[in-house]
Amino acid sequence: xxxxxxxxxxxxxxxxxxxxxxxxxxxxxxxxxxxxxxxxxxxxxxxxxxxxxxxxxxxxxxxxxxxxxxxxxxxxxxxxxxxxxxxxxxxxxxxxxxxxxxxxxxxxxxxxxxxxxxxxxxxxxxxxxxxxxxxxxxxxxxxxxxxxxxxxxxxxxxxxxxxxxxxxxxx
Numbered sequence: 001x002x003x004x005x006x007x008x009x010x011x012x013x014x015x016x017x018x019x020x021x022x023x024x025x026x027x028x029x030x031x032x033x034x035x036x037x038x039x040x041x042x043x044x045x046x047x048x049x050x051x052x053x054x055x056x057x058x059x060x061x062x063x064x065x066x067x068x069x070x071x072x073x074x075x076x077x078x079x080x081x082x083x084x085x086x087x088x089x090x091x092x093x094x095x096x097x098x099x100x101x102x103x104x105x106x107x108x109x110x111x112x113x114x115x116x117x118x119x120x121x122x123x124x125x126x127x128x129x130x131x132x133x134x135x136x137x138x139x140x141x142x143x144x145x146x147x148x149x150x151x152x153x154x155x156x157x158x159x160x161x162x163x164x165x166x167x168x169x170x171x
Contacts, residue, residue: 006032006078007166008071008098012085013106014133016117017151018158022106023082025159030166032078040066054132057089064090068097086136091144102169103146104162110134112152145169 007030011023020036027034041049045059067083071094085091085103095101117130140146147165149158 007080008078008101009080009104009162009166010071010085010091010094010101011080011082011104011106011162012091012146013151014084014086014113014137015130016113017106017108018116018155019082019084019106021155022104022158022162023080025155026104026162027078027080029159029163030078030080032080033074035067035070035074035079035081037063037067037081037083040070049129052129054129054136060090061093064093068094071098071101084133086133087138088141088144091140101145102166103140103144104165105140105146105148106151106158107139107148108151 009023009026009030011019011026013019020038023036024034041063045055045063048055048059064085067081071079071081083094085094091103113130113134140148147162149161151158153161
């Protein structure tokens with residue numbers, strides 16, 4: 001996995017995929033720390049998204065560097081981060097300082113994700129930005145260490161499947 005025995009996991013996907021919920025459950029199952037990358041966004045990014053304006057790479061790169069730094073800072077323990085990591089370049093940026101990181105991509109139909117986004121009332125990101133995230137998303141490439149799981153399952157079932165996948169790759 002990483003240079004230590006503690007797994008580094010990024011639960012990735014578009015808005016409303018359930019990243020925070022699944023990552024929190026997964027961290028609990030691994031006995032590790034949970035980190036929500038949304039909490040690491042600078043105020044300007046949050047304001048931009050709240051206004052319905054998609055982030056661009058200039059907005060994202062410093063934020064991704066902060067996510068990577070937080071992963072590195074927790075070297076002694078398992079850590080699970082909920083982070084969109086939509087493009088290969090973004091995942092590569094995280095991997096640059098965390099070469100053993102693995103990705104759990106939460107993927108679902110546009111319809112299901114749209115329903116979930118519309119139902120959320122407690123998030124700074126409006127449902128109108130979901131389409132731009134779907135358009136930006138690059139699926140995991142075959143050479144990336146990761147697994148894709150369907151968000152139609154319950155969060156608990158997804159976390160359990162992620163643990164099973166992690167166990168198969170470490171045995």
